[in-house]
Amino acid sequence: MARFDFGPVRVLDQAGNVETTLPGFARDREALARHYRAMVLTRQFDTKAVALQRTGRLGTFASSLGQEAVSVGVASAMRDQDVFLPSFREHGGQLWRGVTLKELFLFWGGDERGNDFSGHRMDFPACIPVATQFPQAAGVALAMQAQGTGGVAVPVGGDGATSKGDFYEAMNIAGAWALPVVFVISNNQWAISVPLAAQTRAVAISDKAMAAGIPGGRVDGNDVIAVRAMMERALERARSGGGATLIEAVTYRLGDHTTADDSKRYRNEAEVSAHWKAEPLVRLRAHLVQEHGWTKEEEETLQRSCREDVETAAEAYLATGLQPPRAIIDHLFESVPEDLAQRFGEAGYE
């Protein structure tokens, strides 16, 4: 079966050794350290969020454990004028794009203000109904095309999302209209309890691009360098009028689907342990150590600094008071219709 050739599939092997040529940005120690920090911060955030949930101080939470490189690599390739449309598991990308830790906690704690974020103000909030962000991304891209901003829309979804019609409709139209969209599938090989093999018979998710006549690329999603490099090529292609691309980043969900899930019910520990060997943080750290003399002290400082940021944000979140009751009607429309205001009073919701 033919597959589009879309750039490096893997740059670092599992031990952090360079397999192919390093792209420019990846030769810069600072740049690599920034990516590394973003991944560590994401993991710390995940850990804290799970802990808060377990103690009743956060809602149901979807950890991105093991998938940090996809999220960070995708976002780090993006520019300011681009628009990110994440699923509910792209904390790393959201943080990179400027959403604050506190805002993430607020969102997952059940407070809409978490979506009124300080990050890129045109980015979309995390999308819960699977795959619905894909047609929206085509719409954002259409707007950007019309406005000539040179922006690209970047929706991210999971492997399960590729079974939804929305995904194909959006890809097909983005193809037909040569829209500046890069569709990203973070293939963590599970959709809750359904493994990829039960989700589709397609040989690779990236092959699904052929249905839309657009290029599809497949990348090692645990290699942040490769992810970013492939994203950059796809973004560049979109920016220069070349149209849409589908990128499949192959990773693995090391944790439960969410805090409401118990993955031991449907997959065995051995499979999970095996995938720990390929996880993205260790790999980049090894590379940093080998190629850039990343020291133990630097590592400890970074870990501590991330932990502190997360703790501070968690405290700020926990200290955030509720919105006033009226907040349930105030933002539905630009101005509250009479009927709504009146009923709000009548119904004793004040």
Next chain:
Amino acid sequence: MARFDFGPVRVLDQAGNVETTLPGFARDREALARHYRAMVLTRQFDTKAVALQRTGRLGTFASSLGQEAVSVGVASAMRDQDVFLPSFREHGGQLWRGVTLKELFLFWGGDERGNDFSGHRMDFPACIPVATQFPQAAGVALAMQAQGTGGVAVPVGGDGATSKGDFYEAMNIAGAWALPVVFVISNNQWAISVPLAAQTRAVAISDKAMAAGIPGGRVDGNDVIAVRAMMERALERARSGGGATLIEAVTYRLGDHTTADDSKRYRNEAEVSAHWKAEPLVRLRAHLVQEHGWTKEEEETLQRSCREDVETAAEAYLATGLQPPRAIIDHLFESVPEDLAQRFGEAGYE
């Protein structure tokens, strides 16, 4: 781009000459004549239906002019236990499967009794909401798989239908579950006013099969022999547990989209005239004349007999009285709920 190899793309050239080996059934004069008659009958039906509509005696009608070979070839390859799920343009296939001309007139004349047809009783009525028949076909196939009937579900849709998510969701699941379905796309190159090039950037509709990891085949849809041959292979594959296939039959809509449409608004006459050269009846007739000594008398007899059948059916349709008013509530549920019966009375609908 790779494409699945799925059997003869064309057997007869436009002049009716054999290009490749004739499949077995196509060496039999009787068999060929049956296919030819079915196509002629379909065309006569179409002509009459349009005429009835123009004189206010039929509802909006979708002619299948030029596409008869797809419909007939698909149906003629099917067996009794298979299930046909046609779109609204598959009169040829419906007739082949035993729906009567009168029932077709009733359906298009706006009478539900046209769907209570004498044909294969498990076949579905014509499907109006584009692409919704595809998931239904997967469901029928699931039932047949469970029942072990050896049946295959055959949904037919248009090129426009391949832009709908339903099509991909159904193909993907049929692929994952190895369901006995043959998805047929009658690619007449237009979806009302939208040409295929504006519908998708995919190189061929049959390539869309790759999204589901199933084989896709492309056939000359104006060659009834090729259509049937490719269908037979796909059906055989499904029957023997090999799973689903996508077949794209390339044809051309020679008429308006429906009697409510005026295709001169959006496509030029030259394009249409050019396609008249490839139309399927002329081709098969030429072949019959050349290879089987089909005579002028036989031709005239056949045309006359088809016309008579159509006229008789049209008259029977026109003579069919309305259903009683109660018919609007009687078939909604197996037994009419009290609430409904009461309201029917109250509302003065009797």
Next chain:
Amino acid sequence: MNELTLVEAVRLALARALEDDPRVILLGEDIGVNGGVFRATDGLAARFGADRVRDTPLAETAIAGIAVGAAAHGLRPVAEIQFMGFLYPALDQLANHAARLRNRTRGRLSCPMVLRAPFGGGIHAPEHHSESFEAMLAHVPGLRVVVPSSPARAYGLLLAAIRDPDPVVFLEPKRLYRSVREEVADDGAALPLDRALILSAGDDVTLVTWGAMVQEAREAVERMATEGVLVDLIDLCSLKPIDRATIRRSVAKTGRCVVLHEAPLTAGLGAEIAADLAEHCLTDLLAPIRRVAPPDVVIPYPRLEDQYMPTAGQVVGAIREVMEFS
């Protein structure tokens, strides 16, 4: 001077919006060179370009989703669903996204889009082409639902819908597309989005309806006038929010109310109007509130369609009933 049909008025409003606001784009199936299956966009692609009057592939879910995305990113998309019966796949984007984007981002993003669709029966169309499930849309919090019943109202309400900063579903009674003409000034004046209109004034009974049923209602009003019964005829115009004040005021005056719609009875929007009166105007009521609506059946194929569509005669019957009640 400028007597237009309803579909021409829609086109005029669309042209005006495209002219006035570069952010406005139209999208939908066959709306470009073909001008829409009802010709609502006839000539607009030629005038404003195929980029702004854009034929889409056949994909209703995506049409809605694209409108959401484009609206959030600064355009003012006006999307057409070819017939209401094909709107179901757009509901997910409408209810789960369009209607919520502002709310869930606390106003950071918004969704100024319009989804147009011809709706309703009475033109003997094929199955799935006569749907009328406006009540389902009116139940979605965060959506506005608007239905014009005359050319001038179509023009003014559509302009209002397009200019509104939030999502609006705009349902066009296709039975009226060409059956009535009215003077329409292309003055760019929008009508208010949340006001019902009193089409005729009377002290005896209130009749509430919308869309194509306004015609049947008018006929009933005329027939009742010959019997000396004067009807307050209210065209709802906005199905969400509902102008409850206007209806209540009318019923406070008349004490009697009939609601008319062509959607099936149960959980139709007539229920909301009757329920509102049963809650807020009970003591004004001199008679039961009658709903004239088809029973809960699928709209029949054309040959029996007339058995389904409510008629002026039924409205007259209902009005007589409530007038005679004591």
Next chain:
Amino acid sequence: MNELTLVEAVRLALARALEDDPRVILLGEDIGVNGGVFRATDGLAARFGADRVRDTPLAETAIAGIAVGAAAHGLRPVAEIQFMGFLYPALDQLANHAARLRNRTRGRLSCPMVLRAPFGGGIHAPEHHSESFEAMLAHVPGLRVVVPSSPARAYGLLLAAIRDPDPVVFLEPKRLYRSVREEVADDGAALPLDRALILSAGDDVTLVTWGAMVQEAREAVERMATEGVLVDLIDLCSLKPIDRATIRRSVAKTGRCVVLHEAPLTAGLGAEIAADLAEHCLTDLLAPIRRVAPPDVVIPYPRLEDQYMPTAGQVVGAIREVMEFS
């Protein structure tokens, strides 16, 4: 003896149906080895095989469409939509096909399928996980809509739904999945699909509700009893068709009615109940019909969810109002 939670009762009914009828199959996301995200199908795949308890790919449109096709071809599919918020993409198949197949083929084909979905709020779930748009489904002609409010009713109604020859949407109030226990005999006995249940009898006021709100209603009934006000509490059970006779009979006796639901007010199913009474029991009514329902807003994220969900206190307030009315 056999005290079960509501979700266990659902499971028991599913097991019984699988056991009794080889045509029954279950399909849905994560219903197999995982046993469903709420464990409604826990153990069933192991017991009946992965073919009959079938994990589907993530595709709600297809789940519904497959159920339609399988039902038409002789199976009795019971499909699960993981949360009601993800049911919108299934509406096209439900409304345009499942609900019409029998009608459009004059009975030649039929669609004996069940679509199950957990619905409603009050459990502080993430956004899009607390939807309650049962009124939209109840508006679709040809569909039955059923909502149990106790373990025993879940068992009996679900069996009835599965055995029914026509399509049924079965909505399970997830807030009650584990919060109540009740004795459930696994006797295979179905409950009637179109009967409301009177949960407590009283002459003073009628209270109509369904699903999770039955709990709030019960609390309100108890509190009113201490004030000497006796409530006829009606659990609707079947939202379509509605057992209008039972409600009318109750209101003929009490003269007062409060309707309670957690879906937003406008065009909610409470409107239908109130409208029916305003049409058929007007002269019985001693007070306005009060609807206790949230305003027309999107259900808030968990932190403000309590501002949205109706409470027993609000019901008490409404009952007092209608009792004091004169």
